[in-house]
Amino acid sequence: GENVEQHPSTLSVQEGDSAVIKCTYSDSASNYFPWYKQELGKRPQLIIDIRSNVGEKKDQRIAVTLNKTAKHFSLHITETQPEDSAVYFCAASRTGTASKLTFGTGTRLQVTL
Amino acid sequence: DAGVIQSPRHEVTEMGQEVTLRCKPISGHDYLFWYRQTMMRGLELLIYFNNNVPIDDSGMPEDRFSAKMPNASFSTLKIQPSEPRDSAVYFCASSRTANSGANVLTFGAGSRLTVL
Numbered sequence: 071g072e073n074v075e076q077h078p079s080t081l082s083v084q085e086g087d088s089a090v091i092k093c094t095y096s097d098s099a100s101n102y103f104p105w106y107k108q109e110l111g112k113r114p115q116l117i118i119d120i121r122s123n124v125g126e127k128k129d130q131r132i133a134v135t136l137n138k139t140a141k142h143f144s145l146h147i148t149e150t151q152p153e154d155s156a157v158y159f160c161a162a163s164r165t166g167t168a169s170k171l172t173f174g175t176g177t178r179l180q181v182t183l
Numbered sequence: 184d185a186g187v188i189q190s191p192r193h194e195v196t197e198m199g200q201e202v203t204l205r206c207k208p209i210s211g212h213d214y215l216f217w218y219r220q221t222m223m224r225g226l227e228l229l230i231y232f233n234n235n236v237p238i239d240d241s242g243m244p245e246d247r248f249s250a251k252m253p254n255a256s257f258s259t260l261k262i263q264p265s266e267p268r269d270s271a272v273y274f275c276a277s278s279r280t281a282n283s284g285a286n287v288l289t290f291g292a293g294s295r296l297t298v299l
Contacts (some may be wrong), residue, residue: 106288119287163286171288172240173226
């Protein structure tokens with residue numbers, strides 16, 4: 071089955087700096103890679119996703135890059151703000167009727183003033 | 184839409200007791216997932232259903248855990264008997280297969296279980 075590794079487990083940045091979270095996956099057939107944000111005591115929520123037919127996707131201050139050859143993908147947050155503080159999970163799956171997401175172990179991002 | 188609805192939000196029980204967690208998925212979603220979240224293991228997929236049929240229960244830790252989905256609008260996760268190591272937040276999530284084939288999950292608020 072799929073195995074997703076995520077680094078770092080914790081990340082502290084100053085407000086305004088950039089944050090990068092990296093994930094690797096094992097199943098070369100995986101082609102869907104979402105990122106979820108979980109604020110303290112809340113549910114995980116999808117913030118951005120990327121499919122294997124593109125190498126990069128941006129949405130305002132967040133972007134995700136994908137390297138299928140190396141089987142890794144990354145989340146980039148620019149101009150970080152205190153409200154970006156949360157746990158971020160990457161995930162991977164094959165698309166199709168029997169798909170299921172495998173999540174990474176999460177990165178706790180702390181944005182300090 | 185009210186989103187994915189889970190109950191109870193919090194449950195405190197004693198070891199050996201039966202625990203039943205409930206989930207109402209978003210109307211029209213054909214997939215339902217049960218996840219368990221702990222500090223040590225992160226988000227673990229326990230079981231998922233497609234059109235009310237269990238597809239993969241390989242994540243269910245042991246026979247003490249069981250899940251059912253009697254209809255498209257209701258699912259239960261049962262633990263009998265419960266043990267302290269079952270303490271965790273249990274999330275239900277649902278999704279509808281997009282044309283692209285990707286499952287975009289919508290999570291419920293979670294049920295925090297504490298087994299004393």
